[in-house]
Amino acid sequence: MRRRLADVSAPARLAADDEGLGRDELALATRNHGLPLEAMRHDITPPGLHYVLTHYDIPYVPDDTDWRLTVDGRVRRALSLSPEELRGRPAVTTRVTMECAGNGRALLTPRPVSQPWLVEAVGTAEWTGVPLRLLLAEAGVDPEAVDVVCTGADHGVERGVEQDYQRALPIDVATGQDPQVLVAHTMNGAPLPPQHGSPLRLVVPGWYGMAQVKWLRQITVADTRFTGFQQSVAYRIRQEPWEEGVPVTRIAPRALLVPPGFPDFMSRARVVAPGRVPLQGRAWSGGAPVTAVQVSTDGGTTWHQADLEPGRGHRWAWRRWSWNWPAVPGEHVLSARAHDAAGHAQPLEQPWNRGGFANNLVQRVPVLCAERPVHG
């Protein structure tokens, strides 16, 4: 008879070479969900289509009257704020493309056993809230501050460690102005949905999803480095389990295609008719603005320069790209490759690590150009 938390909470592991997806991975895949890639046609992801990853349960908050966000720790004056108070303050709205740090994990060889994303763990929303730097200024941050620890109301166990979800931001990121971190109360003009952190969440433009603490109830200024589970155990880039590893931070550049033509239900293979096929998609990078997108229709042998829409002031949001493909009958593999102003480009070989984090391998989209006319 098992009676301890460790009994239900196995260590991290890699799948064996021939190991199909397990029921544990499936249980995560059926409750978390990605963006159906055809919905990248929308600049702002429609409600319910933005990717969602929750480590534990979605907290049940039918009424936020009693909710308090505290700002405490190494501050001169602790704050306790209700969502209503925060909604009454001057607000900033930022369009942000958010991506899960584990996006692409299920395509890795070997496959880290965790949330099994293919490439769809992304979405773009307009988040409205109060800049975190203003709340910290109001509380008066100790000059010795190092980290700002953010705690959510979501509670669970992970590799034997019972915890509330907690992540820290370095003090310079938390108080930075570019990007400006938000305590958001509004998503696309409406109150946050439960799965996106109702009533309050952190939004850290340009960073992977693990930093965007949902169901935010405490912000603690610390004068030492935070070493909680999600900071020092999870979300580190390691080749071997004993390494200290490098923290996962900003989103690596990525481009994805709106899948052309129409799909087969089961294989999800795409079918197009011969002739001019307009290709389009989105590209983003958290490190530096996207500067170019290249497209290949032959599996990466040759590349074409795509048209890239201007950013229109939305530095932290994806940009649309397009290119016209003269399709001929046969099988093709389509790819798009983003480059950013820091000189980073998506890798053509998988950037593997044990957690399956920040993997921005170029996408491969198999397409059948059918000989006979199709409706696509």
Next chain:
Amino acid sequence: MRRRLADVSAPARLAADDEGLGRDELALATRNHGLPLEAMRHDITPPGLHYVLTHYDIPYVPDDTDWRLTVDGRVRRALSLSPEELRGRPAVTTRVTMECAGNGRALLTPRPVSQPWLVEAVGTAEWTGVPLRLLLAEAGVDPEAVDVVCTGADHGVERGVEQDYQRALPIDVATGQDPQVLVAHTMNGAPLPPQHGSPLRLVVPGWYGMAQVKWLRQITVADTRFTGFQQSVAYRIRQEPWEEGVPVTRIAPRALLVPPGFPDFMSRARVVAPGRVPLQGRAWSGGAPVTAVQVSTDGGTTWHQADLEPGRGHRWAWRRWSWNWPAVPGEHVLSARAHDAAGHAQPLEQPWNRGGFANNLVQRVPVLCAERPVHG
């Protein structure tokens, strides 16, 4: 070089005994999504948490000005209606629990290879629209009418057959008043989201999801039985592939638990503290009202009668049930079992068929009651 639709569109198959989930099944699981079961606490499923299954792509309809719904075939006067015209008509609102016909499929042995639901393909919404029977009356249905064929704008290929998604309702169901079929334009008081059929969809209370045609653009009255792919090939209950099979229609009774305590991230196992653990969940049936829910905490050996909330006039929606569990340390398997007024109860052994349809096997929820105090 493969050049035909059949090349990307394999026949239906069953997984081998030891076969883990494939990438094709995962691709469906990451884009379609279930209801995180803790969200059953809400009477009405919050936006974005209702289950979604789309066979092909979600059509892109940024503006429905040019959308037309036609009513044609064996009618005296064909109709062509815009969403705006339909929104201007007297409307009916019905609270409906909708469930995918394939819910539970991934738990079957052997497993039919298709959308791999565990048990979470369900959701409850208030749908507002115009009764289909009124539109059909206005068009003037031929007395010889047999089927009403509904066509969506979603287009794809399935087992080699290129198609728009099409399903028929028998004329008596289409014109019935209990339930009353709706051409819905509103979900929970807002326009339909893209993934739920924007701008118009069918809502057939009490029937599985395959009947609820989304992106509805044509309603055709026919004087012969409809034999399209989704009617005569898919969505039939068969033991062997050569059987004609029985059509999938109304939702079989099912009860599910709101998972108690808190989860382990990876195993999704539940952890509770010893003592009184309030259990709750939902129960529904499309065939007849739910009359009782029983709860077991010992894997189905003994059963306890749960409290069942009154239906409050929402015949087609789930009902809440509750029961207090005196939990003692150790491992337990929790189940709930729904009974309906037609005398149907959930089976304790899997009701297997090749498509994995209408499988309402009693849920099993492993729970660890930990010896030491936990925060759960």
